[in-house]
Amino acid sequence: MLTLRHLAIDTVRENVAFLNRRCTRYHVEDFLGLGRVEVRNDGRSLLAVLNIVDDPAIVAPDEIGLSDPAFGQLGLAAGSAVHLVPPTPPESFELVRAKVGGAALTDEQLAAIIRDVTDQRYSKIEIAAFLIACASFMTTAEVLGLTRAMIAAGTRLHWEGLGTIADKHCIGGIPGNRTSMIVVPIVAAHGLPIPKTSSRAITSPAGTADTMEVLANVDVPMERMQALVREAKGCLVWGGHVRLSPADDILISVERPLAIDTREQLVASILSKKVAAGSTHLLIDIPVGPSAKIRSAGDAVRLRKLFEHVGDRLGLTLEVAITDGSQPVGRGIGPVLEARDVMAVLRNDPAGPADLKERALLLAGRILEFDPAVRGGSGNRRARDLLESGAALASMERIIALQGPPPAVATLGSLVAEIASPADGIVSSLDCYRLARIARLAGAPTDKGAGIDLLRKVGDPVRRGEPLYRIHASTNADFTFAQAHAADDNGVRVVG
Template identity: 60%
Template sequence: MPKLKLRPVAIDTYRENVAYLHRGCTFYRSEGFQALNKIEIHKEENGQPVIAVLNIVDDANITAPGELGISEQVFEQLNLPPGTAVTVKHATPPVSLDAVHDKINGEALSHEQYLKIAQDIVENRYSKIEIAAFLVGCAETGFERDEVLYLTRAMVETGDRLEWGESLVADKHCIGGIPGNRTTMLIVPIVAAHGMLMPKTSSRAITSPAGTADTMEVLARVDLLPDSLRSLVHRERGCLVWGGTARLAPVDDILIAVERPLSMDSPGQMVASILAKKVAAGSTRLLVDIPLGPTAKVRSRREALYLRKLFEYVGDRIGLELEVIITDGSQPIGRGIGPVLETRDVMQVLERKPNAPLDLREKALQLAGRILEFDPDVRGGEGYHIARDILDSGRALAKMDAIIEAQGKNPDPPLLGRLHHAISSPVSGIVSAIDNQQMASIARLAGAPLDKGAGVDLHRKTGEHVEAGEPLYTIYAAFPADYEFALDAARQNNGYSVKKTHE
């Protein structure tokens, strides 16, 4: 078998293994390779191969004949120096694709079938096209309750699990869809100050203006390795870190990378995704927040109740005690949308500033109180008052400062975007509604979360009076192109409904 020399190609293919062959390569011609074929890259004759999707190039500056170009992700997996000779073979189609075809045809799958699909996806045996087929099949035909359970277990079993050595490990998850809503950064220091273990591993935003990890990164490092994380958590009783440094349900990250651009978010897939991550992170008690509102992710009470029952059914069978609460998702929580602005809101609440957003404070206290009641020494109904005392006494701020120092304080925190423009109300009246989706879209167009100083700062919330010409919110951006995109979106639809009080 002829060998090809490895050539790293500086392309981030985002959770897909990609390799590149030059069209003039004699190996390419003789072996009958075509673009989008899957290939096996072998370091050793009988070793475990790395599987990649093949792309064909005509530019020798990318990959020359006799070379195999590899994307950044493949280069990390192979862990071989450039120029190393490797063998390349046609990849065997994954056997589990038969189960995908069954799912597309409307059949229910077994735990063994979901486990094999998950294993093949984690081993990069699926292309993104095949993953998309699986996701569409699941979304179109739906899941039986037990299928959600099987998929959850398969996601956990194909990754690593964190163990904390304690019987009560608390966690909290919001299903999303509400801009701002940075309650987790308040709940963790409150719960940790009480003494309960709450190691919070969070994701980065994919389609929202900020995730908890993006926002915490304004203050501290979030990319901690599991070993250093353990000692930190046992010392401080909590953390706020990015979960991507550990292989926690890794198949879920791959599915999300395909699912989100397709704007697909089936209930069964979402429940499996959330619960698999929580079990893998070592959680034993979980609070799930389902915001309900006309522009939230969940828009009907019927859908919210269905989700609650599904969470409870799967949680009970995987040994995860959970409580699901349905909260007000009618408008953004807090004033800031975007990492720097959301961090400001959090710190104002922790520092008990008079201008701190009351809705963010109140929701965080309500949720923290429910989590504190997981403690058998806390009686039902007492949690809120304990949470409020921890916050008002300054203990939560002290704990947050300790967590920041332990994770590694950011020596150069990002600043608010230098470009800014206020969007004013065209009429006088009472703000009757704020469109969550539109406000999130404007903040993302402004550059959030990649540009942490970009976003939207709300000056009015529902029920508040505004005069014509007064600002509803201010857009912040760092780059002129992002700034113009956001302004154009706001001019077309400012996201606010104002009920006129007079002509």
């Protein structure tokens, strides 16, 4: 037996065990070829990637160390006695081999794979094999089966007595597109429940949870979230506590580095979480543009049809809005700047970004028409009334008060650089991907005050030397990285 040690190492959704090379209880060589180890005690077990340690200050010869995610999943106290066994390869991996060979998998086979993925029985290499095989060939039936399997592998919320449960989701890729923070208070002010669980940014300068955390606490336990939805009709919280479709979080952690983002996996990912969240009515926003995730109208229609087919089979009332993704939305890119834009719209500030306002009203109006009491075509007018009357602002203020104050006060980065136009002319395009990259290099979203403040949008005139946007950062290193990237290509095209 070995003594369990908790190591404060964040291995980002991967279970990692650390064993001293001079282990007194086991021959390290017995595990080296496998690359993994199974840790067991008292009916609990955990499969983990194995790292070998030579420094006894990290892990002593009679200890096994577990990283943060692994220690939390095993659920034993530090100092517990555990033993090690060679891991048994998951039987479902034979199904992955079949998929690599071009086979179409049944619902039961996909469920077996997803159960093992959720139980952390797959290594990242094995998960990558499954994802690449699915990216190469996947039937519509398999997309539905994968979605069902991902729903079944996690928590499923129920909202007894609330009737219609509305939700929205944008497939992403457009900086500043923080419409959820306007849509939720509008819909909640109308009285339609809209529990919005959002993710933190992985590759973007801000997720909805990151931006909302400028204004309020988003780290809300599931029971508290359900209570505040009953009280305020809406919320804007981080989804990490709810464990909705945990297999999706694991798959995404492998998809991102491999740049795998197929429409089939996108649909399964989004719909599994929305069904698990208890949504009955869902609006999907698909932005289309030259630097968006979806770049043509034809691709948008094909994705819409897949969403509609799978959503219908899952019992969702689902609509899709195909929107303009040709440039960033609003003026801010980064949590503090995006929160500024959101609140300007909710406060009916004449200087607030009109594109963010109109986009949010379009989406909110579509959602309000899920309510049988709202006549078809009148949703936008109702949404506009709720915004312009101040009801949406009051709704947002109530949600903020119930969720509680943010963990820290976030302020705009004090290091500022203006990126100037190289010529006289008209702004013809803004590269969403490039601008998002510059904002991330400036420190967003980890540094909530970092990002880009856009001063020109498509169609605006500009003279040589006038600023196109401002970079904000808080540290010299981030500031230097962002400026260098902007100097190489600032992401804005100006034509004479």
